[in-house]
Amino acid sequence: MNAVAVNVEEKLFQNRYRVDAGRPHIQIKDPEICANDCTQKSCTYVCPASCYKAEGNGSVTLITDGCLECGSCRIICSEFSNVNWEYPRGGHGILFKFG
Amino acid sequence: MKKPSQFDAIVVGAGPSGNACAYTLAKAGLKVLQIERGEYPGSKNVQGAILYSDALEKIIPDFRDDAPLERHIIEQRVWVLDDNSFVGTHYRSDDYNKPPYNRYTIIRAQFDKWFSSKVREAGALLICETTVNHLIMDGEQVVGVQCDREAGDVYADVVILADGVNSTLARKAGFHGEIKDSNVALAVKEILFMPEDIIRQRFNIGEEEGVVIEMVGKITDGMMGTGFLYTNKESLTIGIGCMLGDFKGSVNKTSPYTLLEKLKRHPSIAPLIQGGEMKEYAAHLIPEGGFYAIPKVYGNGWMIVGDSGGFVNAVHREGSNLAMTTGRLAAETVIAAKAAGKPMSEAVLKTYKTELDKSFVMKDLHKYRDMPEVFHKNNQFFTTYPELVSKAAHKMFTVDGVDKKTKEREIFSSFRTSRSLTGLVGDAVKLWRAFR
Numbered sequence: 268m269n270a271v272a273v274n275v276e277e278k279l280f281q282n283r284y285r286v287d288a289g290r291p292h293i294q295i296k297d298p299e300i301c302a303n304d305c306t307q308k309s310c311t312y313v314c315p316a317s318c319y320k321a322e323g324n325g326s327v328t329l330i331t332d333g334c335l336e337c338g339s340c341r342i343i344c345s346e347f348s349n350v351n352w353e354y355p356r357g358g359h360g361i362l363f364k365f366g
Numbered sequence: 367m368k369k370p371s372q373f374d375a376i377v378v379g380a381g382p383s384g385n386a387c388a389y390t391l392a393k394a395g396l397k398v399l400q401i402e403r404g405e406y407p408g409s410k411n412v413q414g415a416i417l418y419s420d421a422l423e424k425i426i427p428d429f430r431d432d433a434p435l436e437r438h439i440i441e442q443r444v445w446v447l448d449d450n451s452f453v454g455t456h457y458r459s460d461d462y463n464k465p466p467y468n469r470y471t472i473i474r475a476q477f478d479k480w481f482s483s484k485v486r487e488a489g490a491l492l493i494c495e496t497t498v499n500h501l502i503m504d505g506e507q508v509v510g511v512q513c514d515r516e517a518g519d520v521y522a523d524v525v526i527l528a529d530g531v532n533s534t535l536a537r538k539a540g541f542h543g544e545i546k547d548s549n550v551a552l553a554v555k556e557i558l559f560m561p562e563d564i565i566r567q568r569f570n571i572g573e574e575e576g577v578v579i580e581m582v583g584k585i586t587d588g589m590m591g592t593g594f595l596y597t598n599k600e601s602l603t604i605g606i607g608c609m610l611g612d613f614k615g616s617v618n619k620t621s622p623y624t625l626l627e628k629l630k631r632h633p634s635i636a637p638l639i640q641g642g643e644m645k646e647y648a649a650h651l652i653p654e655g656g657f658y659a660i661p662k663v664y665g666n667g668w669m670i671v672g673d674s675g676g677f678v679n680a681v682h683r684e685g686s687n688l689a690m691t692t693g694r695l696a697a698e699t700v701i702a703a704k705a706a707g708k709p710m711s712e713a714v715l716k717t718y719k720t721e722l723d724k725s726f727v728m729k730d731l732h733k734y735r736d737m738p739e740v741f742h743k744n745n746q747f748f749t750t751y752p753e754l755v756s757k758a759a760h761k762m763f764t765v766d767g768v769d770k771k772t773k774e775r776e777i778f779s780s781f782r783t784s785r786s787l788t789g790l791v792g793d794a795v796k797l798w799r800a801f802r
Contacts, residue, residue: 362405
């Protein structure tokens with residue numbers, strides 16, 4: 268598969284969100300598990316909003332602002348179940364204009 | 367310590383299944399509360415999106431009078447794509463151009479909002495911007511829901527979960543476990559705006575007419591999945607989805623947005639979408655596990671409808687019609703129980719499952735019960751075959767002085783080199799069995 272550069276931020280920029288500032292609805296339970304035990308780090312490429320980033324030191328960081336609420340990260344983290352996944356508070360998160 | 371029921375029924379979610387359910391209940395005179403976590407019904411919902419009219423007609427026969435419909439489909443294309451070509455079939459029929467139309471493209475945010483207005487007209491109470499955190503239990507019986515607002519505990523005789531594919535409520539209550547990554551597809555899509563006359567010219571269609579293109583082939587990077595391109599009134603939807611487990615295990619660590627970008631740039635697709643202005647990017651999981659992945663969908667004081675119960679026919683890409691039908695059948699079960707003065711116990715709500723089994727929903731899911739397995743264990747359907755088909759077409763259609771008999775022999779031998787004769791026959795038999 269030849270490389271295609273995709274700017275996910277540009278895509279997300281078209282979307283409408285009401286971010287629940289300071290209250291992320293998804294959390295990594297134990298960052299140590301990502302850094303030390305998980306080799307695959309599939310969340311970093313499967314997440315369609317690219318919320319998960321693999322840092323150089325092996326750790327994974329999560330910023331949920333652009334989250335599309337699909338639930339993939341929770342389901343693929345089956346080996347470690349290291350993702351705390353809730354729906355955002357009522358009225359918050361992605362607000363699809365078309366859906 | 368059972369709290370008195372404030373409602374006959376609570377429906378969680380205002381998608382097609384929740385709306386079908388709440389509408390049917392309210393129409394029968396029941397006291398219904400519907401809770402939606404989005405700003406308005408539809409603001410959290412994502413679909414391709416095709417509306418099959420039959421399921422909605424059974425609930426609102428005259429929906430065509432005012433439902434926001436984009437285009438009725440008069441042509442279905444199925445394309446097998448190679449890296450820079452496609453082999454495909456187009457089926458267009460003027461019969462599809464005569465009312466009552468069989469299916470339409472829709473914009474879900476608009477459609478769900480409309481459907482919800484009908485639910486409220488029927489008498490249900492809708493509360494938006496409210497997330498249900500937990501089910502309230504009294505022993506084995508579900509007696510209400512706990513919402514994320516002050517004094518957010520609400521009680522009802524029965525709670526119907528129409529909370530979509532992720533259904534955190536059913537999982538937290540222990541009705542079923544976590545979804546397997548092999549049972550859901552992750553799809554991403556964009557909506558591209560375009561002047562109506564350009565859409566009509568490009569797809570060779572009239573004012574209200576629409577075209578659907580379903581795609582398989584090398585576009586999914588060897589993973590099990592499909593792409594799609596639908597015509598709306600003044601926009602196109604283009605998307606692609608693969609099994610979530612395939613993404614996770616992909617050799618190239620393929621991202622869904624990379625697949626979508628490559629699809630948009632494919633030489634067979636790019637000219638169709640050129641100039642389209644991207645207005646939204648969405649992602650969604652589709653429960654595609656089929657028959658064997660359907661969890662238990664009823665119990666004491668609860669029922670599950672729509673995506674939450676995995677009611678999707680992946681083979682025919684039908685979902686919203688199954689959602690509406692399951693919502694309606696669940697409602698009818700409650701209405702009958704209520705009329706007979708029966709409690710909302712597991713034994714009484716079992717009728718819902720009996721009715722599901724009698725309907726097209728479970729009959730179709732049963733018919734294709736082995737399909738996910740066949741495709742899953744045989745990924746040549748998504749890798750080798752599209753390439754072979756496309757090469758065969760290329761060879762046959764290229765006029766280069768080589769005789770056709772020789773070409774035939776070369777094509778056949780290319781199939782045999784890529785896949786043994788027993789493999790080819792085996793695949794055909796497997797496919798035939800699963801489709802039969």
